[in-house]
Amino acid sequence: MMTSPVLEVSNLAVRYGKIEALHQAAIEVGAGQIVSVIGPNGAGKSTLLNAIMGALPQTGHASGRIAYLGEEIGVLPIERRVARGMCLVPEKRELFASMTVEDNLVLGAYRRKRAGERNFLDQLDHVFQLFPRLKERRAQAAGTLSGGERQMLAVGRALMGKPDLLMLDEPSLGLAPLIVKEIFHIISALRQTGVATLLIEQNARAALQISDYGYVLETGDLALEGPASELAENPRVIETYLGLAKKPV
Numbered sequence: 001m002m003t004s005p006v007l008e009v010s011n012l013a014v015r016y017g018k019i020e021a022l023h024q025a026a027i028e029v030g031a032g033q034i035v036s037v038i039g040p041n042g043a044g045k046s047t048l049l050n051a052i053m054g055a056l057p058q059t060g061h062a063s064g065r066i067a068y069l070g071e072e073i074g075v076l077p078i079e080r081r082v083a084r085g086m087c088l089v090p091e092k093r094e095l096f097a098s099m100t101v102e103d104n105l106v107l108g109a110y111r112r113k114r115a116g117e118r119n120f121l122d123q124l125d126h127v128f129q130l131f132p133r134l135k136e137r138r139a140q141a142a143g144t145l146s147g148g149e150r151q152m153l154a155v156g157r158a159l160m161g162k163p164d165l166l167m168l169d170e171p172s173l174g175l176a177p178l179i180v181k182e183i184f185h186i187i188s189a190l191r192q193t194g195v196a197t198l199l200i201e202q203n204a205r206a207a208l209q210i211s212d213y214g215y216v217l218e219t220g221d222l223a224l225e226g227p228a229s230e231l232a233e234n235p236r237v238i239e240t241y242l243g244l245a246k247k248p249v
């Protein structure tokens, strides 16, 4: 059976004033897939995610086609995209620092509550299962969490909204290798819930390891793409993004 992909982006261009930060981007994310976009600082990774979410700053202007579950959504405001099941965990995690872990999670279900869903908190147990540390710290103020725990909370809060498309902007940013491993393991496990994940990362190795498909974004252009396992073997990717470990010392 052929079904339309969860996300299908084509000819997407974004400019900030006169500067075009993203040129003619085309990406696709299928149901239950993890797709990653890797690339260096300033390549346009956050720009791509923000454009898909409708969360560009006022100075940003996107053109092109963004289809979600087969429907063009490029003109919808961010709230309508959220209401349809799209969720972005932005680079700045935007937690409510003085509120507890649990209250932050409950807020993640706010849209479902407002939509009149009776069991809007039904994901809480699942989130606590995925992140036992958040359960232990449910009464702790979010602002006092470690960087890794904050990242877990940001992802957990996104899951409370039961998204169909989860977009993560550099979940490994600033985290120690062990925590990165833990978080990527959890993202990988989410596949079983059927959620489609678009993952933006500079940590190419970790991202490609858990992804089905990958894209390389360089100064606004999608320079390379392919199944994640093939990209990880690509000499250019190895040289530029995975190289360190393979270089002789």
Ligand SMILES: Nc1ncnc2c1ncn2[C@@H]1O[C@H](COP(=O)(O)OP(=O)(O)OP(=O)(O)O)[C@@H](O)[C@H]1O
Binding pocket: 016, 021, 039, 040, 041, 042, 043, 044, 045, 046, 047, 048, 057, 059, 060, 091, 202
């Ligand atoms: N609001 C803005 N106004 C003008 N230029 C912007 C704006 N936001 C981003 N840019 C520019 O667009 C380009 C892409 O930025 P973007 O934040 O998308 O990169 P990135 O790949 O996410 O980088 P990083 O890995 O550092 O987060 C950069 O050259 C940046 O300076």
Ligand SMILES: [Mg+2]
Binding pocket: 045, 046, 047, 091, 169
């Ligand atoms: Mg970024």
